[in-house]
Amino acid sequence: MKKIILLLIVSIFIFSCDNDDISQAFNPKLKFTFNWDGEPVNLSDFNDIKYTNENGEQLSITRLRYLISNISLVNSSSDGTLVKDFNLVDLTNQLGLGFTATTLLPITNYNAIKFTVGFNEEDNILEYPDLNIVNWNWNPNLGGGYHIMQYEGLFINSIAEEKPYAMHLGTRKVSAGVYEPNHFEITLNFEENTVLNSDSEIEIQMNIAEWFKNPNTWDLNVLSAPLMPVYEAQVMMHENGSTVFSVKVN
Amino acid sequence: MKNIFYLLVVFLVLFSCDSDDDVIIEPFVPFQPTAFTLQIPQYFADKLPAPVIPNDNPFTVEGIALGRKLFYDPILSGDSTQSCASCHNLENALTDNNLQFSIGIDGIEGSRNAMPIFNLAWNIEDKFFWDGRSIGLEGQAEQPVIDPVEMHNTWQNAVVDLKNSTEYQELFNKAFPEQTDIDTEITKELTTKAIAQFERTIISSNSKFDKFVNGEVSLTANELEGMSIFNDERGDCFHCHGVGNNNPLFTDNRFRNNGLDTVFSDIGLEMVTDNPQDKGKFKTPSLRNLIFTAPYMHDGRFATLDEVINHYSEGVVISPTIDSQMLFADQGGTQMTSIEKAQLKAFLLTLTDNEFTTNPAYQAP
Numbered sequence: 153m154k155k156i157i158l159l160l161i162v163s164i165f166i167f168s169c170d171n172d173d174i175s176q177a178f179n180p181k182l183k184f185t186f187n188w189d190g191e192p193v194n195l196s197d198f199n200d201i202k203y204t205n206e207n208g209e210q211l212s213i214t215r216l217r218y219l220i221s222n223i224s225l226v227n228s229s230s231d232g233t234l235v236k237d238f239n240l241v242d243l244t245n246q247l248g249l250g251f252t253a254t255t256l257l258p259i260t261n262y263n264a265i266k267f268t269v270g271f272n273e274e275d276n277i278l279e280y281p282d283l284n285i286v287n288w289n290w291n292p293n294l295g296g297g298y299h300i301m302q303y304e305g306l307f308i309n310s311i312a313e314e315k316p317y318a319m320h321l322g323t324r325k326v327s328a329g330v331y332e333p334n335h336f337e338i339t340l341n342f343e344e345n346t347v348l349n350s351d352s353e354i355e356i357q358m359n360i361a362e363w364f365k366n367p368n369t370w371d372l373n374v375l376s377a378p379l380m381p382v383y384e385a386q387v388m389m390h391e392n393g394s395t396v397f398s399v400k401v402n
Numbered sequence: 403m404k405n406i407f408y409l410l411v412v413f414l415v416l417f418s419c420d421s422d423d424d425v426i427i428e429p430f431v432p433f434q435p436t437a438f439t440l441q442i443p444q445y446f447a448d449k450l451p452a453p454v455i456p457n458d459n460p461f462t463v464e465g466i467a468l469g470r471k472l473f474y475d476p477i478l479s480g481d482s483t484q485s486c487a488s489c490h491n492l493e494n495a496l497t498d499n500n501l502q503f504s505i506g507i508d509g510i511e512g513s514r515n516a517m518p519i520f521n522l523a524w525n526i527e528d529k530f531f532w533d534g535r536s537i538g539l540e541g542q543a544e545q546p547v548i549d550p551v552e553m554h555n556t557w558q559n560a561v562v563d564l565k566n567s568t569e570y571q572e573l574f575n576k577a578f579p580e581q582t583d584i585d586t587e588i589t590k591e592l593t594t595k596a597i598a599q600f601e602r603t604i605i606s607s608n609s610k611f612d613k614f615v616n617g618e619v620s621l622t623a624n625e626l627e628g629m630s631i632f633n634d635e636r637g638d639c640f641h642c643h644g645v646g647n648n649n650p651l652f653t654d655n656r657f658r659n660n661g662l663d664t665v666f667s668d669i670g671l672e673m674v675t676d677n678p679q680d681k682g683k684f685k686t687p688s689l690r691n692l693i694f695t696a697p698y699m700h701d702g703r704f705a706t707l708d709e710v711i712n713h714y715s716e717g718v719v720i721s722p723t724i725d726s727q728m729l730f731a732d733q734g735g736t737q738m739t740s741i742e743k744a745q746l747k748a749f750l751l752t753l754t755d756n757e758f759t760t761n762p763a764y765q766a767p
Contacts, residue, residue, distance in 0.1 A: 199679050199722070214726040245656075281451040285526055287654045289645040291633050304726035316726050377729045378635045 178259050178350040180225060183250040183402075184241045186216065189361045195243060201306060201314070205364035209372045211307035211317065213360065217242035218301040218321075219288070220267040220356075221275055225348070226339070227262045238271065240283060259349045262342055265356070269393055270300030270321070270335035294380055295323030295331030301389075303363065307372045318377040319363060321393070324386040334390050340399035353402040362396040363389065433579040435462035440523065443607035445615050446650050453523035455602065459540060459595045464577040467767065469600030471573065472593060474766040478560045479507050479553035486546065486597070487766065489516045493759050495606070495691035496520060502702035510551045513668065515702035518695050520606040520758065521688065525655045532684045532700040534657055535674045539598035544590065557590040564588045606690050606758035607650065614752065615647060621752060628749025631738070637714070637746050638736050641727040642686050652690055652753065657683040658725040661718030661735075662699060670700065681723045690753045707750065711743045 186193040188203050193213065201212040219240050224232030235253040242248050270276070276297035283289070283298055290297050300321040309315045324332040340356070348354070364370040368388045379385040438461035440453060455461065472478065473486045489504040490496040498504045498516035505511050514532050522530075522539060529535075530542035546552040547560055564570045565588050574586045577596055586592070613619040621629065631637040633645055642660075643652045657671045659682040671680035684700040698704040704713065715738040718724075718731045730736045738746065758764075 279448065281449060284449050284644070284648045285451055285524065285651065285654065287641060287644045287649060289640070289648045291640065292645060292647065293630055293634055306726070313732070314720075315732055316729055318726065318729055378638070381635065 176259050177256045178348065178352070180235050180253045180255065180257060180348065181250070181350075181353045182223070182235070182239075182253070183353050183355045184239075184248070184358070185355055186243055186358050186360055189359060193243075193360060195246060198244070201308065203361070205307075205361060205372070206369050207364065207371050209307045209309070211372070212305045213303070214306065215244045215302055215304040216360070217244055217248075218269070218303070218358070219271070219283075219298065220269055220338075221271050221335075223265070223267040225257060225262050226264040226266060227260055232266055233257055235265075238275075238280070240286070240288065242286075257348070260347065262346055262348045264339050264341045265354055265399055266337065266339040268335050268337055269397075271298055272335055273333045276323070276333070276335070290322035291380060294325045297323055300335060301393075303360070304377075307376065309376075310373045315372075316377050317372050318379060319389060320378075320380045321386065321389045322380060324383055324390075325381060326383060334386055336390060336393055338394070338397050340397060342399065342401055346401055348401070355400045355402055357398045357400060358396050359398065360396070363392050366392060366395045368392055430583045432581050433576055435464045435577060435579065437461070438463045438466060438603075440603060440605075443605065443612070443650075445612060446521075446524070446605075446607060449648055449650055450524055451526065453602065454526055454528055455523065456538065456540070459598060461599055461602070462577060464573070465596050465599040466603055468573045468577040469596035469598065470764075471767050472597050473600055477563050477567070477570075478547050478555060478593075480555040480559070481507050482563070483507050484553055486543075489546075489552075490519055492761075492764050493694070495694040495755075495759055496604070496764075497695045500696050502697050504552070506549070506551045507554050508551070512549075512551050514700050515697060517685075517687065518691065519601055520604050520690065521651055522604070523602040524651055527655055529655070529685075533670050533674050534685060539601050540591075540594045543594035543597040543601075561588055561590060561593070564593065604764055606755045608757040609690065609753045609755040611646060611749075611752040612650070612755070615650075622748070624745045624748045625752050626749075628745035628747065628752075631742050631746045632749055635729070636736060636738055636742055638727075638729055639689075639714075639746075642725070643689050646753075651688055653686045653688045656686055658686055658727070659683045659721060659723045660714075661720065661724050661728050661731050662703070662713070664719050664721045666721075668701065679723055682721060683723060683725075689750060691755055691758065692750055693754045694759060707747055708743070711738070711746060714738075715743060 198213050201210050203211050205211060217240060219238060221238035223235045223239065225235055226232050235255055236251065239251065240248045280298065288298050290299050301319065303319040305317055306314045307317050322334060324334050326332055368391055375382065375385045440461060476482045476485045484507050489498040491499050494500065496519035502515060503511045503513060504516050517532065528538050530539065536542040536545055547555050547557060570588065571585055574588050574592060578586050578592050580586050610619060614621050632639045642658060644654060646652060663682060666682045669681050671683040672678060692707055696705060698710045704710045715735045718728055718735040720731050724731055
């Protein structure tokens, strides 16, 4: 009888341990979506001149992909737990539009998600075979490393012609051999008392229209393509990028 | 008494079994193909992800040898006159002898230029042909055999011909052995698997540019300037063909309308996807070995490399699906000077790999 009681106690202990481990941890799920001032933008919306930017130019979207890195979740006990090293979000080829992280995190309140748009200087000099093979590299003569964003399309210019635009963001060339990094940090706060668990989906939203708005009203007649070597354009894109992202937890 | 009788019967049975055990029956040991490890050039290993090798078709020495034999053997064609190699000549970087269009067994000309075969193991999207209609090299290898303007055969006939060959039966037995003591059933699937294995081994990585990247040789001033033109807006090649130092493939294997036409007699990728937004899009080819692969473009319309460069410089025309990375399409192209064109050409020719086109491993067995 004594043995049976002991066995029961041990069993209860083992089962309670198992349950605790499972119930207290989760693998964060992320999803990446696009909108134009709130209207969803999907691949089926591409190649159609149906958007109007802040400056009044009508435009289409033909390619859109961007890279974020050091994706981390912030809570009261951690300033950022890494969820994934980097993710290339490619709306054009429908790749990287979501993932479930392999990192196991505690189920608790989270305050924010933060990430670097592009790679920081330290990471931008590393080798990424998965990015090399999809031509994500930035021109070595402009500082090398990797693109931050490739966003392209057609717009109607001031004399009613269709012209290409290409918002390619990457390292800024100041002068021959002199470069400035162009990545930027984003922190997106969750609503108060947001508990993340295995049912949660963190949706990172990009409002494409914001690339043309704040703080710089973008005139595609002045800056359309190519923009990679244009220092001023790189600075303006960098500045406008600060307001394009938002977050929603589903 | 009855019980004693039963006991005796049991003993007899047992003893008779024992005497049977004296006859030694050798268990069947299936042939084990030799595993093959692809030798990946260091530059490729450093810069690219692992090659795409299907789990259900791993490399074996015997599989590759069979694929190589099949590649060079006309047995797969309807009248046994053409092999894969008839239109994919190693001396031409496995393209068709500078022909615009290949001519099939019935003397009928195709409508697209034969694509080169090298570095295909890194086609991560795994879509083949100019319009991406086949998934995997195994899927690709099915097509020419039954194409009425190419080998014009049926797989049923091709398989019968292979089965009638004792040599092939033996090679299939070794490449794809059964677990019991029977011959391997020769099928279309195993035939294309073998060809795909061979094709995946074909690597071109010993051009002057590769040696430059490895620090073995220097490029001339013109070649270096050509590389700069390739990588900046003067040539604007790199968005589609990659920054060479970082993408040794010189392609991303994706599909683009590069401004050749305003009206399309060949709609390319749209034929496969049925999506009008894919009209006139064709696979972006590698720029390696251009000296061997003329003529150029999906329809072989440009006889020379100069014509190709002129197209991108001032011959681009706009259509609704033109790729937005053709940044200068509205002005006809990048408007290179004649010196820039010559320098770009000089750089492109550094991608010539003479060791590849004479590599004995890729020649007829």
